[in-house]
Amino acid sequence: MTGAAIRAAQYTILVIAAWFLFKSISDLAPYPLDRKLTKTAARSSCEDSSPFTAQDDEFSWESIVPSEELVWHECYSDRQCARLKVPLDYSNPDATSAAIAMIRVHSIVPHNSSDYRGPILINPGGPGGSGVDVVQTRGAEISTIVGPEFDVIGFDPRGISRSTPRVSFFESRSEREVWLRSPDNLYALSMNASADALPRAWAQGIIEGQLAGQRDDGSLRFINTDHTARDMLRIVQAHGREKLQYWGFSYGSILGATFAAMFPDNVERLVIDGVADSENYFATEWSNNLVDTEKTWGAFVDGCVAAGPQGCAFFSPTATELEANVVKIYASLRARPIPVRTNTSFGVVDYSMMRSVIFQSLYSPYAKFPVLAQALAELSAGNGTALFKMSERAAFKCGCDLSEFRFETVFDGGIAVRCNDGKRMPGSYEDVLEHYQNMSKLSSWADVWQSLRLACAAWPELPKNHFQGPFVANTSFPLLLVSTTADPVTPLAAAKKISQGFAGSVVLTQDSPGHCSISGPSICTQKYIREYFLKGTLPEPGTVCPVISSPFPSHDYGAAADAQAVLAPFAGDRELLEAVIELAKTFDFRFLGGL
Template structure:
């Protein structure tokens, strides 16, 4: 690794600029079906649509304490750093600091209406709860109601929490490693794509072990669940109120299994099969991926030529046209330059981009349709810009980026959590071949477990199940009918282990309930937090907005406007919050669930 480190030092001294292509950028979603009499309502953003590029204040200015001490941050929010044991088996040893952000409840804490904090986890593993609340906390607060504080935290090892997971000695070394050989891509891109991913995974696992400062083994879901209990207790409570998305469902299920008597209200949304996760299998996530993809194909046909830029009269024709795009890019990738960066649109980028849009179809499918239409004409700019990120920025002051989220951090959680897997290439090949029998999208999913191939051999003494508990209050599990990476089947399976729990189904494609606009779903979640009301078993909620814009003529629109109905002010506020959340949602990244 010496040549890489040398290049990294040169990159820092010269401040070379590199492009990182693989991050989620949300965009406007389709117009909603709901309209409100007497008003021309405009979409507005309650907060920034993207993750925070840099902190607006110094997290170093907050000393970690065992009692919560809140400091004003990010305009009208508050931040804190909670001191917790690094190793709960030896609590008097070293410590970790959990970075937290909150949106204060709409009622005073001494009010009889105050209901305490709701903790959030956006998934990943490796997602930042601080970023989530800074970006979308106001919308989540509107959904659950003013009686609660909305609290986001960066799990140990992640983002602004310390100690942090890092496999690289410099930011430039990391950037060079990921840009020269991107982490995400298709295993079908070339004859050696899988073997290169295998080799890259071996290197990442080796780097993790070689550069471990002694804290890496304590970055796992077991310890994070214990951290959550500490957070709750630091608020003066004993029972957790929680909304976890994607991997956050593993964290929630782990907490409920470890501390069943400490469950207050617990929602897991976009539910992972935790047994499969802890086995490091990742083998049943894609059961409904084809349904999610076909929602694009069928939705484009239904939208017509005015509603979908990639329209064709039949699903078969659209599928054929996508295959033509794939073939064309295999033969001749397209160079792209934008105002801020440049790169090459190739087969692997298109596959990865399409897969990512399946997470947020209501926000991304119209853009994808236009991008595919442009690609069919040889123009790759629109697709390139769908996940374009700011160029890499060198800094002479290392403290400027000391709390940025790092791409490798999620690997620490899932590899520490999961069962050891064989580093033998033939075993990796066998796993991939088996995954392809489950879904054609296995080519862009197989990378997830690769860093675990040569992971350090830490003791596997942490909680890994069973996920069976009679909790002090029943869980609410939420699943979509066409979730690309957490199939509804998994929610139903996990529910069987938690007495009295209920699965709420949302009839939509997309990852987690907040990827679509459904007042029905969010009202059930609101009532669950507010008064503990669970939906009836078997409840299925519809969505209230189309995937693609409707193609009414002006005359049709006038008639449609006259036929709209009035709803309450509370429903309108809720609808706007849910719609904004669907536009900004990127739950599940960076690792994929």
């Protein structure tokens, strides 16, 4: 047997072993996200815009006094937390301050070692997602990917969750809860649900914009991506460094591109993953995000057909038949919604809920496609419980101690960021209607995407003098951009477009459906990311990485074996494989009304 044949056989054995490990973990924990539900989420999961709410323990963020020096405190059993004081207004840095909440997974390598490589900042997206929550719950997996030489640091951007001042449009938790729990709330409503769905959503958006202006304590204008990029530089400097190492997902790609354009000489390693079109975002258009959404939905349809009746509960012999069955369920729910009562809550499964659940499932195929298939199969038989549980929120419970909820993650902050960031949009209903009609020509999923812009229609007249581009720079180190081939909200074309503005940057493509690379298990992709952080090695332009399996059960080992042999195996491959599988099965992007 030749050396090449031996290596090919070794690669095949490695990938087959990877498949069986993937299968065993999948069988043991088909939807392990439920393990992370906490008391905080139970009090008001409607306000929990991130599925990674940090588990309750005896630690209190109020016990940390914000300081200009980084002072780390033990928290959450095996993490360290800090609150860094930064200027609220960078044009007047000696005035009021803000406090940025941070959490870290400490490097295994001692900080005084020559092997220590410094901090990597993480942003999970949104806008409005909590980096603290992600690193608290998934920091170990991220650390496994990037390597023990780094600290992994999650931070809550200004205005978000534990960072203060926190944005809030509502005078009480109950007031926000009543608003969000409405069955016709604009974030839960398909614009195709009824003749008045779009105008009702527009009217609700007007109210949110008015509330933001009326209840502004003076800090609202400083909650934007420009200032958050400056905060990141302060975090880096507080570590005694001048250059940023960063991994940002989804909206985090906009934050990363903004930092690179504003501070090109302060880039050490910068990965943006699930790349959005920053120019389109800052124009407050959000109009080209859905270019590849049909591909993602097609991956569900074709994957279910290929998996067969034993691999997919909603199986049909052909894609055409499966699509027709979905249309039948839509029609049935329009005619007669299904009441559902679970052990913890109750509600109605209607057309809007089905559209929303399917759309959210496109973000996380490995976590959601098998579950969605089961829910659709039960829906076709008139049982809505499984689909209802996919979006179920625990009953709201009031708390006597308001300080207990001071650091809750609420949806208000994400709205503030995107409305402050973007160009002022016309607020008339006619403008909203025209935008929706144009979006509907581009994608059949416009009905669940349109709500993103609506709160900005009546946004207060705040200054728009912050950075909004151009996204062009010769950075001190080239950027690595990562995209899947079928991302439902940040298409591959956006990554290629943004890459053109940053000299020497490379787009790494992962051949899978889902939002961001970690939505699919690829050793190949994550090895490239690790090598980039550790050695500064960029993949060759045009590199495409495979995943180790499909979201549905499969036994096609051959293609995966050849493709995953891009990088030679090493001793830590098993740990890396377990980390990428765990992230793919649990990293559930559910930020309310965001990326």
